[in-house]
Amino acid sequence: MIDDADSLGECIMCIYSKPLQQKRRCFFQITESTKHNYRQNKKYTAAGSVSGSVQVCETTDCCVGYYRIINGTPKADILACDRIEKSCPDETCKAQTRINNQFLTCMCNTDLCNGNITWGKEQTSHPYSYFSGMAVKPLVGILLFMCFWIVVAQWRSCLKKKSKCANYQQEMHTGSDSLLVYVLQIVGRGHFATVFQGTYQGSVVAVKFLPAAYEHNFNTEKEIYELLLSKHTSIVNFLGAGRKPDDKSWFIVLQFAEYGSLHSFLSKQTTSWMFSLNLCQSLSQGLSYLHSDLLSHDLHKPPVAHRDLSSSNVLVKADGTCALCDFGCSTILRSCSEPYRRHNQNKNTKCIQLGTLHYMAPEILEGFVNLNESMFLMQGDVYALGLLLWEIWMCCYDLFEGGAAPQHLLPYELELGSNVTLESLMLYVSYMDKRPCIPEHWELLPQGAALRELLEDCWDSDSEARLTAHSVVERITSLQSSYSLSDIK
Numbered sequence: 001m002i003d004d005a006d007s008l009g010e011c012i013m014c015i016y017s018k019p020l021q022q023k024r025r026c027f028f029q030i031t032e033s034t035k036h037n038y039r040q041n042k043k044y045t046a047a048g049s050v051s052g053s054v055q056v057c058e059t060t061d062c063c064v065g066y067y068r069i070i071n072g073t074p075k076a077d078i079l080a081c082d083r084i085e086k087s088c089p090d091e092t093c094k095a096q097t098r099i100n101n102q103f104l105t106c107m108c109n110t111d112l113c114n115g116n117i118t119w120g121k122e123q124t125s126h127p128y129s130y131f132s133g134m135a136v137k138p139l140v141g142i143l144l145f146m147c148f149w150i151v152v153a154q155w156r157s158c159l160k161k162k163s164k165c166a167n168y169q170q171e172m173h174t175g176s177d178s179l180l181v182y183v184l185q186i187v188g189r190g191h192f193a194t195v196f197q198g199t200y201q202g203s204v205v206a207v208k209f210l211p212a213a214y215e216h217n218f219n220t221e222k223e224i225y226e227l228l229l230s231k232h233t234s235i236v237n238f239l240g241a242g243r244k245p246d247d248k249s250w251f252i253v254l255q256f257a258e259y260g261s262l263h264s265f266l267s268k269q270t271t272s273w274m275f276s277l278n279l280c281q282s283l284s285q286g287l288s289y290l291h292s293d294l295l296s297h298d299l300h301k302p303p304v305a306h307r308d309l310s311s312s313n314v315l316v317k318a319d320g321t322c323a324l325c326d327f328g329c330s331t332i333l334r335s336c337s338e339p340y341r342r343h344n345q346n347k348n349t350k351c352i353q354l355g356t357l358h359y360m361a362p363e364i365l366e367g368f369v370n371l372n373e374s375m376f377l378m379q380g381d382v383y384a385l386g387l388l389l390w391e392i393w394m395c396c397y398d399l400f401e402g403g404a405a406p407q408h409l410l411p412y413e414l415e416l417g418s419n420v421t422l423e424s425l426m427l428y429v430s431y432m433d434k435r436p437c438i439p440e441h442w443e444l445l446p447q448g449a450a451l452r453e454l455l456e457d458c459w460d461s462d463s464e465a466r467l468t469a470h471s472v473v474e475r476i477t478s479l480q481s482s483y484s485l486s487d488i489k
């Protein structure tokens with residue numbers, strides 16, 4: 001049973017900030033060592049009026065502290081009011097995350113509470129983070145170990161039943177009906193699933209198999225596909241789902257995307273300006289549709305946050321447009337038009353720990369996202385969308401001199417290497433407020449300024465300042481009409 005207050009609090013249309021009775025006062029300090037980080041410092045300075053070492057917070061009730069550990073003692077780098085409203089239930093400033101064993105962050109909700117940080121040398125977790133109550137490193141280790149054994153087990157069973165895995169006809173059950181699917185070769189693997197190319201009713205399809213233990217991911221993904229009302233061209237088409245009778249694995253039958261994932265597409269080829277715009281436009285339309293709250297002929301499609309957007313979870317179809325896939329980590333959000341609907345408040349921590357780290361928004365990396373707040377989840381998707389647009393344009397030969405686009409790289413791969421860790425990302429993205437490098441020569445292109453502005457408005461560190469997916473679609477439409485190929489040559 002959902003009470004009114006609860007539904008109001010989570011309703012995306014009705015988010016409001018409660019007026020503060022008395023403004024919070026926090027210690028204020030920005031040290032020389034952080035002066036390079038002009039953008040972030042400016043935002044902290046703007047968070048309230050400063051008088052000497054005290055800041056009176058304008059809109060938030062939380063004080064923050066960023067500390068650097070020097071000779072085993074934390075020294076304050078930044079002390080200020082928080083820039084945006086977040087949950088900070090602690091009265092004292094307890095160290096929440098330790099970055100590279102060098103940096104600590106803390107948040108608290110009493111006057112001048114950020115002047116002192118409480119920390120233990122072993123303290124690394126944050127009570128409100130996605131990793132709540134767990135030590136991240138051992139957990140990731142255990143999960144990676146489990147994944148390794150799942151892959152080994154699948155590979156061994158594949159070897160045993162080689163003829164079956166390679167090419168077999170399988171009658172699969174969807175409750176009352178059965179699907180006759182002819183399964184051919186493997187076309188992709190994720191953390192949970194193995195995807196095969198197959199045929200169903202004479203058409204080429206993709207069949208995604210999830211091991212029997214992943215019922216939760218299967219149910220979430222199936223539920224999302226089933227509620228997506230009328231089919232949208234930028235969401236991969238769902239054809240059926242069920243359970244294999246022999247090994248009890250789950251399967252989902254989907255439209256086959258001829259070019260595979262966006263990641264594999266961009267790794268193999270570069271694109272023209274117009275082609276890149278089609279990819280970006282269809283991708284943004286897919287996300288805008290996913291986030292939309294639609295009511296049509298008594299059918300309701302509530303907003304959905306994807307929560308695991310990456311270039312491996314976007315497909316490229318034969319017509320050169322993108323389609324979103326992999327909704328196993330998605331969350332159905334509450335909307336004002338139907339407040340009492342049952343919602344899958346998906347708090348599956350496996351998703352976040354196994355999802356591609358590169359695309360995690362700073363507030364998610366820091367663990368400051370309340371999973372019940374719809375807006376935060378959608379803003380996290382828009383951050384990932386910004387990184388995906390950057391990935392696509394970095395592979396567009398028309399945007400590089402002599403038509404030589406660089407080799408495809410994931411966001412932050414250039415800056416942090418191929419083995420990006422949670423700690424290195426937190427340091428780079430969250431603490432230093434850095435983003436993937438936008439080539440300087442783009443400023444000289446007619447559309448360069450618009451591209452930069454669009455990317456920066458998607459990946460802003462202030463999640464509330466980010467564009468909505470719908471406004472990204474509008475910006476790309478105006479790029480399409482303003483800059484044709486002849487303009488940029």
Ligand SMILES: Nc1ncnc2c1ncn2[C@@H]1O[C@H](COP(=O)(O)OP(=O)(O)OP(=O)(O)O)[C@@H](O)[C@H]1O
Nearest residue numbers: 188189190191192193195206255256257261312326
């Ligand atoms: N409909 C499709 N058509 C073609 N290839 C597909 C299709 N669906 C998935 N794939 C391929 O299979 C890969 C894994 O699929 P998917 O992302 O759904 O699996 P997952 O285990 O849920 O992934 P993740 O690790 O992101 O959770 C994709 O990256 C893509 O290469």
